[in-house]
Amino acid sequence: MYPPDPSALRINRVHALQDAQSISLREILAFVRSNISIIAASITVCTLLAIFYLLMATPIYSADASVLIETSRGFNTPNEAVRTDLMTDQARVENQMEIIKSHRVAQVVIAKLQLESNDEFSTSPTSISLLFQSIAKIFSGEPTAEELARERKKQSRRVQARFIERMAVRRIGQSLVMEVAFLSRSPELAAEVANEIADAYVRDIVNDRSELARRRTEWLSERLDLLQKQTFDAQRAVERFKLLGDTGPAADIRAKLAELESVSQSYRRMYDGFLQQYAETSQRVSYPEPDAKIVSQAEIPLRKTHPRSILILAFSLFLGVASGTGIALVRSTMKRSVGAPKQIPEQIGVPCLGVTSDIGGAISRNRVRIPSPPWLASVPWLAKAPWFALPPAPTGLSLSSMGDMNFALSRQLREVKASINALTLRQSSLCIGVVSPRSGSGATTVAAGLAYLYANSGKKTLLIDACNNTSRLSRELSNGDQVGLMQAMRSTDAWTQVLERETTLPFRLLPRGDQRDGDSPADRFGAKDSSFQRMREEFEVVIVDLPSLSTSSDARTIGSYLDGVVVVADFASTTIDKLTSAVGELHEARSDVLGVVLNKVDENRRVRWRM
Known part of the structure; x- marks a missing residue:
């Protein structure tokens, strides 16, 4: 049949x-519940690793100072003033930011604070490099003065590179204020370096302005000497013409005299103008005014900047959920067990x-608390303990x-x-x-x-x-x-x-x-x-x-x-x-x-x- x-x-x-193709929220929840142990274990492992990293990682502190660029100050010739007006504020700020990040400012700060001897910036040679250096000395002898100078220069460049890596400069919004930040393992050192960078930048501007004013003073001095001689010669020619006179028609004599007086007055006005610029420039050499000023000094930070504990813990939680779900999916795919009817x-x-x-075994499972080895039953006080139970024998209904x-x-x-x-x-x-x-x-x-x-x-x-x-x-x-x-x-x-x-x-x-x-x-x-x-x-x-x-x-x-x-x-x-x-x-x-x-x-x- x-x-x-x-x-x-x-x-x-x-x-x-x-x-068959529909996946409901109930199935997703059922999958999560059936693999909750794997996901929880993954979250626990990732969280423990994150906590271990936070405990072992060296905290990094950030301190920042603010510098304002003042565009109204300065002295320029008429042509330079026109070019300065055409320069946008964005370009000015970008130029000053590059100056702050320059090696010249870094060298000044490193030298003043003696950062080359700081362990945070200097690198001690490893045992392997010392071994190679010792072997090299055996075959090549002691290094020469030039080699030592080159090595010191390389070390100085390495320190400068680490210094610049830890420094950050950014513009605050659309203003002319720049924020100078510095990262360090020491909060005191971070604040000190940030303030010193701002001071070094302002001093650098002052020195540049003083040097520029000195050069202009020298040039104006030479120009004044020439204008003074030319003015004197023009005035003397007018006086000689008035004293000696000239033969010819009266109209020609008056025209020539007017020409000589006009030339003399022109030289005089030029001389007076250059003399006034010379006086102003000489004053700027003695009292230079920078185009920037420090708005706020860097304070010692109270909290670390890196590592960010909340962000790392949140990421570890997300990583734990993602990795646990991935492991559960791979396990379910490989095992292909029946997850639901x-x-x-x-x-x-x-x-x-x-x-x-x-x-099978439903009754015996309710009796078992903590399976214990059979030999423990010989110990009287253990056998009477409420948590003691022998391993259940395989029984069925x-x-x-x-x-x-x-x-x-x-x-x-x-x-x-x-x-x-x-x-x-x-x-x-x-x-x-x-x-x-x-x-x-x-x-x-x-x-x-x-x-x-x-x-x-x-x-x-x-x-x-x-x-x-x-x-x-x-x-x-x-x-x-x-x-x-x-x-x-x-x-x-x-x-x-x-x-x-x-x-x-x-x-x-x-x-x-x-x-x-x-x-x-x-x-x-x-x-x-x-x-x-x-x-x-x-x-x-x-x-x-x-x-x-x-x-x-x-x-x-x-x-x-x-x-x-x-x-x-x-x-x-x-x-x-x-x-x-x-x-x-x-x-x-x-x-x-x-x-x-x-x-x-x-x-x-x-x-x-x-x-």
Whole structure:
């Protein structure tokens, strides 16, 4: 008998594939919750590294002084005044900023504060460089005076380079005020250097103006001497012409005299003008006025500038979240574990029938506080301690006691039962198999639980143990009956004996029974005279506990004769790839896979999935 075409299952798959590409906020939160330990560990590591860096890093302090450029001061010739007016304020500020950052100002400050001997600016030779220098002295002898001078010059340039790297000059807004800042490990040194840079810049301007005024004074002095001689010669020519006169018409004499007087007056005015400029320039040599002044002195900083603790801690938090999320994504991609029930229809194409808790060991886990080595039990006061507990022995829930299962487990299995009923509404009788990709996934427990639920709901139920590798149903529920599945498949009398057997279970159990070498129930399920057909007619629900796909091929063979197969997957160890392979094998064997049951899921994860 081939399985029917379940349209409800196809509709479920279509809807699942339509929602495959959608990622909701709930899934994102579920991913974060499931990987919260990795993300928290990453945040902790990054934060600890940031705190370690903040504790070990050398603090850097910044002090700044303000300098104002005054464009109204200064002395210029008329042509220079025109060019100065055409120069924009931006150009003036940029020019002065470059002057402050020049090596000339740096040399003055370094020399005055003796920064070459400061450990912050000078670099001591390493042991390797000293070794090479010693070897070089052996072969080349003592260095000459020129070599020492070149080495001192190199050291001076290195100090200047470090000095300029620590100095920063910027314009404040659109004003003519410049801010001169300096970085140092010492707050006192930072303020002292910043103030000295501003003072050196102003002194440099004063010296430049004084030198310029001195040169102009020299030039004006020479020019005055020449103008004085020319003025004297012109005046003397006028006096001589008046005294001696000249022969010729009176009109010519008066014109010549006027010309001589005009020349003499011109020289006199030029002489007076240059004499006035000479006096002003001589005064500027003695009292030069700079084009800049210090607006505010640098104060000793109270807080460090680098490293910025809040910024580094915030970045470490962001880095921890990003790296933890990345590690979780890589881990999830490589492991390809089932992160949520929604992944099963999205990635496998079959519905998730339900989620069940970790049945085995549920009781023992509630008793354990802190597992301790067994030898500690010999110590009396330790054995009586409230925190002491021996490691729990591996225990599982007895199949014979599943009739008294708790409410939580009963509710979970009822959800699975309801999903199966929804997929098999058109069938008068139900014959399903329960299989797992690998042993130990809990397929036998799920099969027994479904048998209890179907039987308690009033349906005549048969549970068949076709699991030839463990036969747990036969061992725990059949009381050692020798007549079982293999005998019922061969003989009608054996099947009648099974039906007439007294049992305390709410359902009928067909145990494994005696098995001959090489005998397999799969060989008899498809036979026309097989008792399997009578089982389907006798019972409303037939549940077959199939062997795992990794240990036997009987599951694929028997599954093709059933109405559907339920795949039970161990949430902790079954990956998407293994589950996809198992479902694919069943489809290839023409078995209709009803869906997947996720088993051994902890309660916390179940609560997160329901949110």
